[in-house]
Amino acid sequence: MGGPDGGSRAGGPLRTSSRSRLGTAAGFDLAPILLFWETTRACGLACRHCRAEAIARPLPGQLSTAEGLRLIEDLRRFAPRRPVLIFTGGDPFMREDLWELSARARAAGLPIGFAPSVTPRLTVEAARRMRAEGARTVSISLDGADALTHEGVRGVPGHFAETERAVRMLVREGLNVQVNTTVMRGNVEQLADIAALVASWGAHIWEVFFLIKVGRGTALDELTPKENEDVVHVLYEASRYGFIVRTVEAPFFRRVVAERRALADEVDPAARFGLGSLYRRLVDRLRAVLGPPGESRAQSVGTRDGKGILFVAHDGDVFPAGFLPVRLGNVREDDIVELYRRHPLLRAIRSASFSGRCGRCEFADTCGGSRSRAYATTGDPLGEDPACAHRPEAGSLPEADLGRGP
Numbered sequence: 001m002g003g004p005d006g007g008s009r010a011g012g013p014l015r016t017s018s019r020s021r022l023g024t025a026a027g028f029d030l031a032p033i034l035l036f037w038e039t040t041r042a043c044g045l046a047c048r049h050c051r052a053e054a055i056a057r058p059l060p061g062q063l064s065t066a067e068g069l070r071l072i073e074d075l076r077r078f079a080p081r082r083p084v085l086i087f088t089g090g091d092p093f094m095r096e097d098l099w100e101l102s103a104r105a106r107a108a109g110l111p112i113g114f115a116p117s118v119t120p121r122l123t124v125e126a127a128r129r130m131r132a133e134g135a136r137t138v139s140i141s142l143d144g145a146d147a148l149t150h151e152g153v154r155g156v157p158g159h160f161a162e163t164e165r166a167v168r169m170l171v172r173e174g175l176n177v178q179v180n181t182t183v184m185r186g187n188v189e190q191l192a193d194i195a196a197l198v199a200s201w202g203a204h205i206w207e208v209f210f211l212i213k214v215g216r217g218t219a220l221d222e223l224t225p226k227e228n229e230d231v232v233h234v235l236y237e238a239s240r241y242g243f244i245v246r247t248v249e250a251p252f253f254r255r256v257v258a259e260r261r262a263l264a265d266e267v268d269p270a271a272r273f274g275l276g277s278l279y280r281r282l283v284d285r286l287r288a289v290l291g292p293p294g295e296s297r298a299q300s301v302g303t304r305d306g307k308g309i310l311f312v313a314h315d316g317d318v319f320p321a322g323f324l325p326v327r328l329g330n331v332r333e334d335d336i337v338e339l340y341r342r343h344p345l346l347r348a349i350r351s352a353s354f355s356g357r358c359g360r361c362e363f364a365d366t367c368g369g370s371r372s373r374a375y376a377t378t379g380d381p382l383g384e385d386p387a388c389a390h391r392p393e394a395g396s397l398p399e400a401d402l403g404r405g406p
C-alpha cells in the first residue's frame with residue numbers, strides 16, 4: 001500500500017486493525033486513558049484564548065480537599081487500567097492542597113501529570129516535588145517562537161523567557177516535559193521555529209491544540225480546513241526530529257499519520273496530498289532549522305473527547321472533554337466510573353456513531369473528528385468536524401473549495 005495511486009486512503013485494513021488494537025485491547029469502553037481534573041479556575045495569567053483576566057481566588061463551588069480525595073479514590077475503580085490523572089486548571093499550583101492530593105493519587109496507584117502555569121510558583125522545589133510524586137509528564141504552554149507572539153497570547157511581559165527557563169529547568173530536573181502550543185493564524189507561520197525550540201529546550205512531547213470557537217477563542221482567527229491539512233502534515237514532519245508529536249482537537253492528524261506512514265519514500269507528500277504553500281514554507285523552514293529528518297514519532301492512539309478522555313471541572317461537573325460543554329453529571333452525586341461507561345453520549349462517541357462526513361468516513365474510528373468542534377459549530381456533538389479537509393465520499397484529496405490557502 002502506498003504511492004500516488006496505491007490506495008493510502010483506502011480505509012478497510014487500517015480501520016480493522018485500529019479497532020482491534022486500540023478500541024478493544026485498550027479498553028476504551030471501560031476506562032479512560034487520561035482524566036483531566038481542573039483542580040481550580042484560579043490562575044495568575046490572562047491568556048487570550050482562555051479568559052480576559054487573571055483569577056486570584058478559587059471560584060465558588062470548587063471541589064474541596066475531601067471531595068478531591070474522594071474523586072481520587074473513585075478513580076481507583078477504573079479497570080483494566082487506572083487513568084493518568086492530570087492536575088490541570090487554571091493553575092493547579094494555586095491549590096494549597098495540591099501535594100496532599102497528588103500524594104493520595106500516588107498512594108492509590110494512579111499515574112499522574114501536572115499542567116501548571118509558568119508563574120513564580122513553578123520553582124525547582126516544585127519540580128522536585130512533582131518528580132518525587134512520580135509525575136509522568138509536566139506540560140507547559142508555548143504559543144509563539146518569540147516573545148512578542150507568545151506574550152501577545154499569554155498577556156504577561158517577560159513570560160517567553162520565563163517559559164524557556166521553566167522548560168529547561170523541568171528537563172534538568174528529570175521530568176518528562178510536554179510543550180503545548182495552540183495553533184492560530186497569529187503563530188502558524190512560526191510553527192517550524194516553535195518545533196525547533198521544543199527540540200533545543202530538550203522537551204519530550206509537543207502537543208498542538210487546534211482552536212475551538214468558544215469563549216475568547218472566538219476572537220482568534222481559526223485556520224481554514226486546507227490550512228489545517230497543511231499544518232497536520234507539517235506536524236508529521238516535525239515528529240521526525242526526536243520528540244513525540246500529538247494533537248488536541250485535531251484527531252484528523254491520525255488520518256494523516258496513517259496516510260504518511262503508508263506513503264513510499266520516493267513520493268512527494270505535497271504532490272500526493274495536494275498540499276499548499278503553507279506546508280512547503282513550513283517544511284522548508286523545519287529542514288533549515290533542524291536539518292535532515294529521522295523516523296516519525298507521531299502519536300496515533302485513537303482517543304477522542306469521551307473515548308479515552310474525560311474531564312472533571314473545578315466544581316465536579318463531568319464533561320467528555322474540556323472544550324465540549326455537554327454536562328454528563330457531577331462527581332458529587334454520580335459514580336464517575338458508571339458515567340464514563342454508560343452515558344449514552346459517550347457510548348455513541350466511542351462507537352463512532354457520527355453524522356455528516358465523519359459518519360461516512362473510513363477513518364471514523366481512528367479519528368472521528370473533534371467532538372468539541374462539531375458541537376461548537378453545529379450544536380450536535382455527534383456531527384461532523386468542519387475543520388477537516390477530508391471528503392470521504394470523494395475518496396480524494398482536499399479540494400480547493402474547502403478553504404483558501406495562504
Ligand code: SF4
Nearest residue numbers: 358361367368369388
Ligand atoms: S471526515 Fe471526520 S472522521 Fe474523517 S478524517 Fe475528517 S475529521 Fe476524521
